[in-house]
Amino acid sequence: MDETARAGFETKTVTPEVRGLQDEMMRLFEGFREANDTRLEEFEKRMASDVVTSDKVDRIAAALDAQKQTIERLTLKGMRPALGREEPARRSEAASEHKGAFERYVRGGDEAALRRFEEKAMSSLTGADGGFLVPDETETEIGRRLASISPIRSIASVRTVSTAVLKKPFAISGAESGWVSETAVRSQTDAPQLAELTFPTMELYAMPAATAALLDDAAVDIDRWIGEEVEQAFAAQEGAAFVNGDGVAKPKGFMTYTRADESAWAWGKVGTVSTGADGGFVEGEAADALIDLVYALKAGYRQNASFVMNRRSQAAVRKLKDEDGNYLWLPPASAGGRATLMGFPIVEAEEMPDIAAGVSAIAFGDFSRFYLVVDRQGVRVLRDPYSAKPYVLFYTTKRVGGGIQDFDAAKLLDFSA
Structure with missing residues (x-):
């Protein structure tokens, strides 16, 4: 899909309500990162995390899942084409x-x-x-x-x-091939x-x-x-x-x-x-x-x-970081998009x-x-x-x-x- 078509598609399907939910999801993810970082710091210091902090991480993770499902539901609703009496007149x-x-x-x-x-x-x-x-x-x-x-x-x-x-x-396997000089003998190749x-x-x-x-x-x-x-x-x-x-x-x-x-x-x-x-x-x-x-x-x-x-596996990888402390999981960059893991989309x-x-x-x-x-x-x-x-x-x-x-x-x- 080219950029012009993509822009028209997003304008048609992404409502202000979905955009607002997407913004809220990004704020939730920021809160999740802060809470999870605190949990990890507590674990490193005491070899155990505080129960309150762990519960907070789990609650925010659950809120992220709920927000994601709401966005997907509203986006799909906007994508549904009108049929019947709203279809083109020329049939x-x-x-x-x-x-x-x-x-x-x-x-x-x-x-x-x-x-x-x-x-x-x-x-x-x-x-x-x-x-x-x-x-x-x-x-x-x-x-x-x-x-x-x-x-x-x-x-x-x-x-x-x-x-x-x-x-x-x-x-x-494809047909065999190889390099030969102009006058060299060509041996018979195997069929694919x-x-x-x-x-x-x-x-x-x-x-x-x-x-x-x-x-x-x-x-x-x-x-x-x-x-x-x-x-x-x-x-x-x-x-x-x-x-x-x-x-x-x-x-x-x-x-x-x-x-x-x-x-x-x-x-x-x-x-x-x-x-x-x-x-x-x-x-x-x-x-x-x-x-x-x-x-x-x-x-x-x-x-x-x-x-x-x-979703349970996604909840586990959501907490993973690389050696530089960056989260491997990232929320959707746009309404209707997919969360990514190491830059690749996640399908639930x-x-x-x-x-x-x-x-x-x-x-x-x-x-x-x-x-x-x-x-x-x-x-x-x-x-x-x-x-x-x-x-x-x-x-x-x-x-x-x-x-x-x-x-x-x-x-x-x-x-x-």
């Missing part, structure tokens, strides 16, 4: 027909217009259970919301396919080694419920309502699967692949770097362990790399494990090249007015897959000796 006739037919189906159960539209469009994506494809506007809205609130999806590479399985070849990666898509569902009064209300935007209802359910399931999924009826999470120490890394495994201490960092050498993790990654991957950890994924002995609790890498999310084209909705009277259920499904596509693009920090 294709087919899109308008589909949208109108879908709205009549959702509100009143009228399937006739929607069936005629799908027959006219020769759609092959309608499920055997009788569900109907949502309009493009609704599908786009659901995808956009998921990208905003699903941490791994927001940094991973996303591919939309029309088949059940994506097969992707990957070059493990290719690995075929397979990413099947699995069904993900949510079942929001509505009252008849809600559906009769003409002021309710159906696209927005469905998007809001399914986003949290989809995001929670996706977030867990992209990190810890076993690949059975769900995507395969990057934490479930075979791991190997970086010195013995091979294709098909995720490389790990040890902190040198079980369940934590070596005293006074935390920065060294993080530097080892960063530079275990090749330069081409570091340019777009991020740290991925849960609650599904990541806590710091413990022998646990790889922190990931670092270019996730756009490391992890691939595969979306099957089409989101289906089946209206069910019978199962939970007087409520109307909307069985909403989409197909999602995922897995590692480049095993060299990310490393894990293992808290072990």
Whole structure:
């Protein structure tokens, strides 16, 4: 995004309320630094910190977390696009027909217009259970919301396919080459080694419920309502699967692949770097362990790399300093931005494990090249007015897959000796 576009984006999405909260967060961080410095000084003098000081540090840290979550929530609210009656007036006739037919189906159960539209469009994506494809506007809205609130999806590479399985070849090693003189004999070079990666898509569902009064209300935007209802359910399931999924009826999470120490890394495994201490960092050498993790990654991957950890791990690294006394963790520099660790952004994924002995609790890498999310084209909705009277259920499904596509693009920090 160029500077002009970035400026326009920030003007549109960053409200005065968010800016005020950002300023307050910076003041909280200053208070956190002062309190934590006092705690460390007390520890150095008496080999123990004062309980009051430790409690103060914990309270300010909790306030920082709360402030960060509030800023993220308000920023995402400002990013949500208006749909339905606020969309551009010029839409294709087919899109308008589909949208109108879908709205009549959702509100009143009228399937006739929607069936005629799908027959006219020769759609092959309608499920055997009788569900109907949502309009493009609704599908786009659901995808956009998921990208905003699903941490791994927001940094991973996303591919939309029309088949059940994506097969992707990957070059493990390129074709051999070398220098020769003009008249020298050229020996035959080896062909590049290719690995075929397979990413099947699995069904993900949510079942929001509505009252008849809600559906009769003409002021309710159906696209927005469905998007809001399914986003949290989809995001929670996706977030867990992209990190810890076993690949059975769900995507395969990057934490479930075979791991190997970086010195013995091979294709098909995720490389790990040890902190040198079980369940934590070596005293006074935390920065060294993080530097080892960063530079275990090749330069081409570091340019777009991020740290991925849960909030408890972030609370632990927030207190770390380098040898000059500078904090390694810094709050977001702007509203809507991410906190940074050693200059790299931190992505908070609650599904990541806590710091413990022998646990790889922190990931670092270019996730756009490391992890691939595969979306099957089409989101289906089946209206069910019978199962939970007087409520109307909307069985909403989409197909999602995922897995590692480049095993060299990310490393894990293992808290072990």
